[in-house]
Ligand SMILES: Nc1nc2c(ncn2[C@@H]2O[C@H](COP(=O)(O)O)[C@@H](O)[C@H]2O)c(=O)[nH]1
Ligand SMILES: [Mg+2]
């Protein structure tokens with residue numbers, strides 16, 4: 001029996017031509033990017049190229065397999081810019097080469113038609129076989145290349161990218177933000193989706209200046225800009241653990257500082273510890289979690305003896321960047337200040353490993369009974385809790401901001417579980433595409449992880465009951481309702 005599944009139909013405008021594209025259930029983020037690149041006659045755009053979809057009112061729409069459908073009356077405007085330094089046309093956009101792009105475009109169209117005609121199950125199963133074969137091939141290649149390496153190389157990757165800093169840095173535009181934007185940046189409801197990467201680094205730079213950290217710690221602005229730029233380049237293009245997630249975590253931390261009036265209650269050095277922790281907390285994340293690292297016996301797991309391999313790696317990469325004089329925003333700190341900052345950052349980043357959650361919660365509950373802003377240990381625990389909250393805070397944002405993040409998280413989870421299946425490794429049920437639903441993923445997480453965490457923090461920062469916790473409870477109610485509807489109740 002053939003099953004017909006209706007595609008999600010989207011209308012787009014590229015230059016002066018209009019296109020109708022069908023996104024089929026099961027298509028991935030990469031498929032959507034490829035379809036959009038074909039529609040723009042830029043099939044040779046690579047994963048670093050910038051793809052921008054805007055609604056007629058100028059709002060940026062995140063590119064994802066869950067793009068909302070629209071009509072020919074309100075088409076999205078599509079822009080594709082080559083980003084990759086190695087791309088055939090260099091930076092700055094423009095059309096692809098004539099004949100291969102045309103062929104590519106026709107191939108993509110043909111692909112759409114064939115997708116519509118083929119029985120979906122067959123095609124899906126074929127695709128899965130290819131994905132699984134690709135993964136096995138990658139894994140075999142990796143093993144071969146690892147076997148040839150004379151020594152382990154975790155950090156050199158970061159160093160290699162630092163050496164490319166000046167050409168990248170030279171192209172950073174200068175940004176001036178309006179009063180509305182800088183006020184909005186302090187809100188936990190800030191919408192992250194409308195900013196490009198360079199704009200996000202500029203917004204982060206603004207946070208340092210606004211909090212008085214540039215003046216207090218005598219940071220040179222070019223050094224700060226370079227540091228942020230290199231951090232950005234060392235985040236990988238994962239569906240979830242990417243530079244935009246880093247920005248969101250940092251912005252939520254900054255929002256909570258203002259919401260709870262902590263700028264006057266904490267020392268500048270505490271603000272510095274929290275902000276840098278957020279900025280480096282997932283740097284060079286490979287898109288596969290600690291369980292995968294340990295089960296697959298990866299280099300990271302071996303180097304860190306299975307102890308929070310990712311979080312240890314994020315710290316190591318962050319501090320390697322800071323060792324470079326051109327990026328060292330700590331160079332004017334005293335030895336004592338540096339020691340304090342380093343210890344604090346390591347503690348905060350390691351606290352983002354969720355296997356440490358219970359222990360951190362219990363300790364904080366105890367200090368919250370008589371919390372003292374003059375107590376160094378109390379403040380260190382507060383910062384750890386704030387970074388943890390910021391790290392899992394997507395559902396503290398309005399639904400239209402939060403929901404695309406869930407799609408990104410599930411995309412990354414599914415890629416991991418597909419690979420685990422292909423490699424014969426254990427698969428966590430919450431990552432398995434055959435077992436997970438969106439409400440299923442959120443109800444337990446919000447109810448048993450997020451709300452208790454934020455409520456615990458609110459014992460010391462009661463202001464979170466004003467703006468932040470109500471939105472989280474609203475998200476929980478939304479997903480509980482959806483779960484019931486899906487169960488047919
Ligand atoms: N089911 C959900 N899990 C979430 C959500 N937001 C975060 N998370 C989980 O927490 C960790 C956070 O740590 P990170 O340093 O890896 O970012 C993340 O990996 C997820 O496992 C959520 O909204 N729903
Ligand atoms: Mg992490």
Ligand SMILES: [Zn+2]
Nearest residue numbers: 245281282391
């Ligand atoms: Zn994170």
